[in-house]
Amino acid sequence: MIERRVIEIHAEAPPLPAFGTPCNGCGLCCLAEPCPLGMWVSRRRTGACRALQWEAEARRYRCGVVAEPQRFVPSGLQRLAPLLSRLARRWISAGSGCDAHLETEVDSPP
Numbered sequence: 001m002i003e004r005r006v007i008e009i010h011a012e013a014p015p016l017p018a019f020g021t022p023c024n025g026c027g028l029c030c031l032a033e034p035c036p037l038g039m040w041v042s043r044r045r046t047g048a049c050r051a052l053q054w055e056a057e058a059r060r061y062r063c064g065v066v067a068e069p070q071r072f073v074p075s076g077l078q079r080l081a082p083l084l085s086r087l088a089r090r091w092i093s094a095g096s097g098c099d100a101h102l103e104t105e106v107d108s109p110p
Contacts (some may be wrong), residue, residue: 005032005049006104006107007028007031007032008031009026009027009028009031009058009062010027010054012059013025013026013027013054013059013060013061014059014060015104016028016100016102016104017096017098018098018099019087019098019099019100020097020098020099021097021098022058022098023097023098024095024098025055025058025060025061025062026060026061027052027054027060027061028100028102028104029092029098029100029102030032030048030049030051030052030061030063031048031049031052031061032048032090032100032102032107033045033046033047033049034047034048034049034050034051035049035088035092036091037065037084037087037088037091038050038051038052038063038091041072045073051063051065051072052064053062053067056110063088063092063094065084065085065088066085066088066089066092066094069081069082069084069085069088072084073103093109
């Protein structure tokens, strides 16, 4: 049985790229579920990652833990921000291509 979920996504977000091709910032993987580090940041195992950020000028999503790790580290642990950013890159497999096994449908407004 196929699980169907509605994921709200920015209207200007690029479409999901083909599996294995470079990430285009569509955000679907992180909107569907957080990575292990995103689970810690979001305090949840399902649903959209709270660290996902929309970049309006670039018209794409970006991992906030990679881009601005200091925002997601408790104030007493700021020295860990660079490590957190590197860890996030590893967990989202940055640079290795899209690994989202998702099928998408565009829902037309009524």
